[in-house]
Amino acid sequence: MKENKNKYHEESGDIVEIENNKIPRGHVTLVGLGRLGIRTGINLTQVHRGGPLRITAIDSQKISEGDLIFRMMGGENGGYKVDLLHDLRGIKEVEPIRKDINQENLGLIGGDVVCVEIAGGNTIPITAAIIKQAHKIGSRTISTAGVFGIGEEEIRAMDISHAPQDNPVANELKQQGINSDHTLVTTGKFIRDWEPVTPYVLDEVAGKITMEILKLLRDVK
Structure with a gap:
């Protein structure tokens, strides 16, 4: 009985040591904090026993009447x-930058992982510029390639080199010189399709993006 008790204490000590080593690490930059970006940001701040140590959120937009998720x-x-x-960061370190990224301030991009979730108009040129800047400083990158859907869609994550040939976002990014080493998350539905953007699909997309970010942070020292 005494031997078993000592073994229990030894195992308990091992568990404590393992728990103490499961600490946040790495820096994630979120470019764009709209309906999808805020979901990803909240997910990351809630990760316990790991996840990012630091989050930078870059967006100049203010909350308006239609931004129900924020309200x-x-x-x-x-x-x-x-x-x-x-304000909702909990114990995570969150740096808010109240600006939009453009060709003149790409120096704001930093971190181990850069996640681009900007929307509205033709965002491909600036998204490509952000990705190139991130790769230049050694950051891993992830962005979306269609997030429309009503819930029947499969949400996929893939390297851009494996994107379907009929994905217009991937094709435009490739035309901008982004051909590999970049993760895309997509429902496979786009603004050209009849499906709207639904909050529950955004929840799932944000979950998938969060999973991919955590994978990219796995090897950060």
Whole structure:
């Protein structure tokens, strides 16, 4: 009985040591904190026993009447979206940057993983520029390639080199010189299709993006 008790204490000590080693590590930059970006940001701040040590959120947009997800989380009209993530950060370190990335301020891009979730208009040129800047400084990158859907869609993550030939976002990024070493997450549905953007699909897409970010952080020292 005494031997078993000592063995239990030894195993308990091992568990404590393992728990103490499961600490946050790495730096994730989120470019774009809209309806999808805020979901990804909240996911990352809630990761326990690991996940990123630091999150930078870059977006100049303010909360408006139609931004229900932000208002449901306690955001107020006129407040910066990145500030809401900062306020909800828990014990994570979150740096809000109230700017939009453009060709002149690409130096704001940093971190071990850069996740681009910008929308509205033709975002491909600036997304490609962000990816190139991130690769230049050694960051891993991930972005979306169609997030429309009603819930019947398979949400896939893949390297851009394996993207289907009929994916217009992947094709345009390739035309901009992004041909490999970049993760795309997609429902396979686009603005050209009849499906809308639904909140529950965004939840699942954000979950998939979060999983991919955590994989990319796995080897960060």
